[in-house]
Amino acid sequence: DAGVIQSPRHEVTEMGQEVTLRCKPISGHDYLFWYRQTMMRGLELLIYFNNNVPIDDSGMPEDRFSAKMPNASFSTLKIQPSEPRDSAVYFCASSLQRTSDEQFFGPGTRLTVL
Amino acid sequence: SQQGEEDPQALSIQEGENATMNCSYKTSINNLQWYRQNSGRGLVHLILIRSNEREKHSGRLRVTLDTSKKSSSLLITASRAADTASYFCATDESNDYKLSFGAGTTVTVRA
Numbered sequence: 090d091a092g093v094i095q096s097p098r099h100e101v102t103e104m105g106q107e108v109t110l111r112c113k114p115i116s117g118h119d120y121l122f123w124y125r126q127t128m129m130r131g132l133e134l135l136i137y138f139n140n141n142v143p144i145d146d147s148g149m150p151e152d153r154f155s156a157k158m159p160n161a162s163f164s165t166l167k168i169q170p171s172e173p174r175d176s177a178v179y180f181c182a183s184s185l186q187r188t189s190d191e192q193f194f195g196p197g198t199r200l201t202v203l
Numbered sequence: 204s205q206q207g208e209e210d211p212q213a214l215s216i217q218e219g220e221n222a223t224m225n226c227s228y229k230t231s232i233n234n235l236q237w238y239r240q241n242s243g244r245g246l247v248h249l250i251l252i253r254s255n256e257r258e259k260h261s262g263r264l265r266v267t268l269d270t271s272k273k274s275s276s277l278l279i280t281a282s283r284a285a286d287t288a289s290y291f292c293a294t295d296e297s298n299d300y301k302l303s304f305g306a307g308t309t310v311t312v313r314a
Contacts, residue, residue, distance in 0.1 A: 196245050197244075
C-alpha cells in the first residue's frame with residue numbers, strides 16, 4: 090500500500106483565496122483525521138471521520154474551515170476565505186478500526202497564505 | 204488542548220549514547236503512543252502501550268508507563284544519526300478516544 094496520500098505538498102496562496110487540501114487514506118481504514126501543526130500550537134486535531142461520516146469537528150477553528158469525505162478513499166479540507174494565520178502544515182491520517190489505534194500519517198501539505 | 208507534555212523540549216547527544224525523554228499527562232488514559240517526526244515529514248508510529256502495561260520494548264526502543272504518576276518515558280538505546288527527529292507522545296483519554304499529542308522533544312544525535 091502507498092500509505093496516506095496528500096496533495097498538494099505545498100500550497101502558496103493569497104489572503105482571501107479558497108484553498109482545498111486533498112487526502113487519500115489507506116484502503117480499509119475506517120477512520121480519517123485532519124490535523125494542523127504549527128510551532129505555536131503544536132499538532133491539533135481538526136476533525137475526524139468514521140466510515141465517511143464526520144464524528145467530531147470540535148477542533149475546526151472557524152466556519153471558514155470545512156471538510157468532506159464523499160467516499161472511503163477521498164477527503165477534502167477546504168478553507169474559504171483563507172487568512173495568513175491559517176499558514177501551517179496540514180496532515181491527514183487514517184487508522185484501522187478505532188480512533189485510539191495506531192494512526193498512519195500522510196506527508197502533509199505546507200500551506201502559506203500571504 | 205494538549206494532554207501530554209514532553210520533557211525535555213530538546214536533547215542533544217553523541218552517537219551511541221542513550222536518549223531518554225518523558226511524557227506527563229493529566230487525565231486517565233486508555234493507551235499512550237509514541238511517534239517520531241523527521242524534519243518535513245509526517246509522523247510515524249513507534250510504539251503503543253496500554254494502560255494496564257508497565258513496560259514495552261521494540262528494537263532499540265523501551266517505553267515505560269506509570270499510571271499512578273501519569274507519566275511515560277521513551278528510551279532510545281545506542282542512538283544513531285538517523286534517530287535525529289522530534290518525538291511526540293499521544294494519549295487518548297478514558298472517556299474520549301481521540302488522540303491528543305504533546306509538544307514534542309527534539310532529539311539531535313551528533314556523529
